[in-house]
Amino acid sequence: MTFQVTISPSGRQFQCDDDETVLTAALRAGLILPYGCKNGACGSCKGKVSAGQVVHGNHQQKALSDEEEAQGGALFCCAKPQSDLTIEAREMLADDDYPIxxxxxxxxxxxxxxxxxxxxxxxxxxxxxxxxxxxxxxxxxxxxxxxxxxxxxxxxxxxxxxxxxxxxxxxxxxxxxxxxxxxxxxxxxxxxxxGSFYLREDSDKPMILLASGTGFAPIKAIVEHLIHIDSKRPVHLYWGGRRPQDLYMHALCEEWANTLAGFQYTPVVSDANAEDDWQGRTGFVHQAVLDDYANLSGYQVYACGAPIVIESAKRDFVAKSHLPADEFYADSFTSEADLAKN
Ligand SMILES: Cc1cc2nc3c(=O)[nH]c(=O)nc-3n(C[C@H](O)[C@H](O)[C@H](O)COP(=O)(O)OP(=O)(O)OC[C@H]3O[C@@H](n4cnc5c(N)ncnc54)[C@H](O)[C@@H]3O)c2cc1C
Ligand code: FES
CATH class of the missing domain: 2.40.30.10 (Translation factors)
Known part of the structure; x- marks a missing residue:
């Protein structure tokens, strides 16, 4: 059976079958809602159902709790319609230049x-x-x-x-x-x-880039793009790993810090051994940002990597350092292990 979905506040509409997710149908219709993992683990696609009913497939409680669901909260990557719907979701710009x-x-x-x-x-x-x-x-x-x-x-x-x-x-x-x-x-x-994790080029705010482990990959793409467009936005890159060897492109980051105006780099290692002879910052990478920035109210943060780092960063940057919640952009690197935690 096919139902009609209306997005509030834009009023845009699309059709969604009862055996597909709201996100799948929206993307097919060329409407881009925020999302990351597409498997109910990260919470990026969370919005509200203000009219109608959905059923949720398997998802993590920390992405959407039973209490949030009872109040109309929905994960659109897992929610399938049972009736016509009105949903509250932030739409992203759809661009024909980036077809999937x-x-x-x-x-x-x-x-x-x-x-x-x-x-x-x-x-x-x-x-x-x-x-x-x-x-x-x-x-x-x-x-x-x-x-x-x-x-x-x-x-x-x-x-x-x-x-x-x-x-x-x-x-x-x-x-x-x-x-x-x-x-x-x-x-x-x-x-x-x-995904909806990408550089917002319509902003001139200074940026914190936060990578944990291979979360460095998309951050590298963002830095290379900033260089390409000759951006003047100040950037502070934090890269966290357990051991120094986890920072597998440390030399490239140092080169950026040495050659790019307004670019800072802080590597952070949480479990260095004595033989590592690590002289740099230690502890959790998101804590290093909190230690350095008491006030992030004028910043954008781009964070990628281990789910625990992304969750802690979002929670603490907003609660302790005044980061506006909608200026935190992230991809949480979830896997089957995270889905099994429920
Ligand atoms: C948007 C996004 C972007 C990503 N980008 C990157 C990236 O650039 N680089 C990167 O390295 N990773 C990235 N990831 C993470 C990556 O997709 C996952 O790590 C991936 O699932 C690993 O695939 P796999 O098949 O090897 O492991 P999986 O099969 O997913 O298993 C992962 C781990 O979970 C364990 N496991 C499997 N099933 C269960 C179960 N039922 N119960 C308990 N444990 C279980 C496995 O033993 C294994 O250790 C990204 C993830 C997302 C969502
Ligand atoms: S995109 Fe829906 S929970 Fe990650």
């Missing part, structure tokens, strides 16, 4: 950036033009309908293959293969670009 495509690609390069991080370069078909915004991600289309999300690590203007930074999740369906059997010249299908 399913594409084949060839693995042009596989290179370990550290013990558990792999650089994958994807070569697209020669005639294919793939447009995206700095910060967005793609989804690999795997066997049995499985999908796995990876952020694009190079800026959109860069010619040549697409770069991704993949962390090995031991026992993981996809990355176990990446670190064992996957080889150069293999063909991979993906869908993209995806």
């Amino acid at each position: 495509k399913k594409l084949p690609s060839r693995i042009a390069k596989l290179e370990k950036l550290s013990d558990d991080v792999m650089l994958i370069e994807l070569q697209l078909p020669a005639a294919e033009k793939f447009n995206y915004r700095a910060g967005q991600y793609i989804e690999f289309l795997l066997k049995d309908g499985k999908r796995r999300s990876y952020s694009l690590a190079n800026a959109p203007h860069v010619e040549g293959p697409l770069s991704l930074h993949l962390r090995h999740m031991p026992g993981g369906y996809f990355t176990d293969q990446v670190f064992s059997t996957l080889k150069e010249r293999d063909i991979m299908r993906f869908e993209g670009p995806q």
Whole structure:
């Protein structure tokens, strides 16, 4: 059965089948609602149903609690309509220059950036033009309908293959293969670009860029894009890892700090060993930002990586450092492990 969905306050409408999610139907209609993981783990797609009923599939309580659901809260990546709906959601600009495509690609390069991080370069078909915004991600289309999300690590203007930074999740369906059997010249299908995490170019606010682990990938794309457009916005990049080797492009960040006006870089390590001889900041990366910035009211924050870091950063930056909640942009790198936590 098909239902009509009306977005408030814009009044825009689209059709949604009862066996598809509101987000899927909105994207198909060319309307972009905020989203990240698309699997009920991150909370980026949260909005309200002000009229009508939805049913939610499997999702995490911390993304949408029972109490929020009882008050009309909805995760549009999981919510399927049971009637015509009016929903309250922030719409993003839809842009015909960034169509979501399913594409084949060839693995042009596989290179370990550290013990558990792999650089994958994807070569697209020669005639294919793939447009995206700095910060967005793609989804690999795997066997049995499985999908796995990876952020694009190079800026959109860069010619040549697409770069991704993949962390090995031991026992993981996809990355176990990446670190064992996957080889150069293999063909991979993906869908993209995806996500509402990207640089807001209509702002001139100073920025905090916060990366944990491979969360550096989309942050790298954003910095390269800022350089490309000759941005004058002040930027403070914080990159957190457990050990110094987790900061697998530390030298590049230092080079940015040494050569770009208004660019600061603070690496933060949480579990350094004595043999690491780490002289820099220690502790949690989001805490380092709090220690340095008592007042973030005039800032934008772009944060990517481990879900716990993203949650803590959003909560504490808003509560303790006066960051406006709608100036916090993030992709939380959720996986099957996070979905299983419910
Ligand atoms: C928007 C977005 C962008 C992302 N970008 C990146 C990126 O640029 N780089 C990056 O490294 N990661 C990124 N991620 C995270 C990445 O997509 C996940 O880590 C991915 O799911 C790993 O795939 P996998 O098949 O190897 O592991 P999965 O199969 O997802 O398993 C992950 C872990 O969970 C465990 N697990 C699986 N099933 C269960 C279960 N039922 N119960 C308990 N544990 C379980 C596995 O053993 C494994 O350790 C991103 C995620 C999102 C949502
Ligand atoms: S919870 Fe819906 S996009 Fe992550």
